[in-house]
Amino acid sequence: MAIARVIVELKPGVLDPQGEAIKNSLHALGYEEVKKVRVGKFITLEVEGNDLKEIEERVKEMADKLLANVVIEKFTVQVEG
Amino acid sequence: MAIARVIVELKPGVLDPQGEAIKNSLHALGYEEVKKVRVGKFITLEVEGNDLKEIEERVKEMADKLLANVVIEKFTVQVEG
Amino acid sequence: MRFGVVVFPGSNCDADCFHVLKNVFGRETVYIWHKEDNFDVDCIVLPGGFSYGDYLRAGAIARFSPVMKKVVEFANTGGLVIGICNGFQILLEAGLLPGAMLRNKSINFRCHDVYLRVENASTPFTSKAHEGQVLKIPIAHGEGNYYCEPDTLKKLIANGQVVFRYCNSRGEVTEDANPNGSLYNIAGIINERGNVLGMMPHPERCSEKILGGEDGRVIWESIIAYLERGANRG
């Protein structure tokens, strides 16, 4: 069994309304030092198999097809045995 | 300027409807090897300051107060100069 | 008797609650702007909607609004607070009620009528109903899947803090009747002291005949009766 972690983030330049709202709220709470907030997804998959290389390939495919919306998002994949 | 990355995940025992839905979709797409999916948040903050130790403390506070709901979620913070 | 309906940025059932209290029940009602921290009312309504866009988590940002400090104080002195839908989520985030909301089990936003069974008819919000009464009230939410720790649930049940549970039209609490996956079919709970209620369904949407149902009235009527008895704060 392997663990794959997929981080999905908005591409730079894509508006992140959620990040903006969080930033404003942090400012209101006194955390003025926060200059920018971006919110992405952190997806953890438990995947059957031993061949980490192959698992990584498959998870990248999953990310490309389903986990990320490649029109506005980019992703990174990291696999661990 | 430092970059802080906050990973917010549901606690182990808490049901993750979104993760379940993704798992089912992945199965439908033929990725039967995926046994479990959990969806968390990956929040990136740009924070002013140089003292990484202090920044980490502050960001942990932010996570505790706002970024995570500790009733259902746990978080990790990582800061980089 | 004066009602205050809190307006957060992104609230969108504020005008609906205001309309029902003011025009349907003829009660004095005021809006309370989220930046206000000075108001004089007998019952606070935290309305539904998407305060702060529901960004991050529903209710997470709203709980830090200046007004919430006063709402907490008001609640701690026995004042009546009812949170509907997003208002319920805010009460959870603010710690006035225990537990948290997860995404609906179906992932989707759901808007339709549900049936609720009144589990506790001796609260200020349900005294005009009777235990076991079935109410037909609409829901409209994407994050109404109530969750709490097992110990908390035990306490809620033991104390009679579970006020409404999702049921079918015959009043049977079944899995099929649960629209969002809520623990124990919970649709509404009250705090230990009995003056802060959170519920996901929208009683303000079924308080007039023309809108197809009036089962929501019993909640407003209970509150009004309670306030008329002068039984609030003090």
Added chain:
Amino acid sequence: MAKWREMGLTDEEYRRIVEYLGREPNEVELGMCAVMWSEHCSYKSSKIHLKKLPTRGPAVVQGPGENAGVVDIGDGLGIAFKIESHNHPSAIEPYQGAATGVGGIIRDIFAMGARPIALLDSLRFGKLDSPGVRHLFTGVVAGIAGYGNCIGIPTVAGDVYFQESYEENPLVNAMCVGIVELSKLKKGVATGVGNPVLLVGATTGRDGIHGATFASEELSHDGEDKRPSVQVGDPFMEKLLLEACLEALEYGHIVGMQDLGAAGLTSSSSEMAARGKSGIRLYLDRVPLREEGMTPYEIMLSESQERMLLVVEKGYEDEIIKIFKKWDLNAVVVGEITDGEEIEVFFGGECVAKLPYRLLTEEAPVYDRPYVIPEVTSVQKMDPSEIECGRALRRLLQNPNIARKSYVYEQYDHQVGVNTVVKPGYSDAAVLRIKGTKKGIAVKTDGNGRYVYHNPREGAKRAVLETALNLAVTGAKPLGLTNCLNFGNPEKPEIMGQFVEVIAGMKEACEILNIPVTGGNVSFYNETGEKAIYPTPVIGMVGLIDDLETGLIPMAFQTEGDLIYLLGE
């Protein structure tokens, strides 16, 4: 390739611009011309045909040409309504495409000074058994829900069809309905020399800069990450913008208001200038930006969502700005009205564009494109004796086009606002009460592309008739209609022929039924490769019920023993 061609202008169009100006336009000016002369903004292929539609009627307060049409419902109240397409963005990114489509049409309604009270959505997809279509369908529905639910406007009705021709070109048409005190109706005009021009709402970013400029050089060396063509909607921001704009209108001293939709600051400023016959001077350095290093070209063409342009009586701008600040929104004086006839754009102290508003609006090309009237084709008929009724009925009910649409409308908050008297699924049209009166309005969208494909003229008539009947069964009398005309490539004579016939059919139906057209939208180029969508006119209609207590007709069978009649031929 010549710059103007990259931006979508023909050589002939470019020549006309040079001729009109008496000089070559600079890059900013060329970009402004290109977007304003695009099919989307100029209606160059449809304009001469749209003119044939009847637009007058006793109830019409505002016909086509403004941000939305308005009909009078008595008691000093009007209903503002309009439909718009967001097909292409939704095909690329279904969630955000649909969401921003909803956002755009809502702004059109409150720009009129109306409070939006309902949304409708008319959707067309390919067949549901294709995974690509499922992705589009679920994404679009979630996007509409995401935006409409959050802003708190109920989505009360619509229609959805699944048919192969929409496989790669889904249709997402969104309609918004608002209520306005007629005495407070606003128009998108710029008048009063010296009056300040305010830009309010979201910051301006690089999102959605005209598709045609994607191929430009700047793009290639900055990498494709930099300029997403897809705009992301922020319904929360729009909710604040809606409340702030209505509060500002209540305060008064607003001359005109317009939303920034396609072609952003360029179209809003030039259209307001043209309606008010005034010049406008803009100072781009004052525009609140989302990203660093934006050029005047990008600022003028940005399609960032959730922004409005306001012309305010001089001296009142500070008070108006205060209202927007109360809602935590940007509000900045970005320019002023001049007594000229030009849009003048300044950046860094320099004039970077100076174009007569006429060039951008009235002078845009108008084409009478060649067309051939399509032959009427017939649908295959079946011999009734070959049909086994029970099985046929089951199959019909399984067909997604006939099945219950609760998957769609239960994801929409259709009750917020506590006005929805007849909810989706309960009748053929939705009915909303008008608080403070006995009245109600009925609303619905419809349009069956398959009928239109086989017989454009009759199909278009049927679309109008079907919508009118859907209102009538609730007891409502139709007051006016808006329409969204979704077609393939108008440069193809067969497609243009469909369009011409559809207009003729709509005109006839509107005249016979006495329902005027108060506005609409045209979406061409809904085709991929050689495959165009079925020609799909979507009709959105508003009707009035004078007294809900006596005039509302329920659809369901009411009492055992009641007689059932079948009317018509």
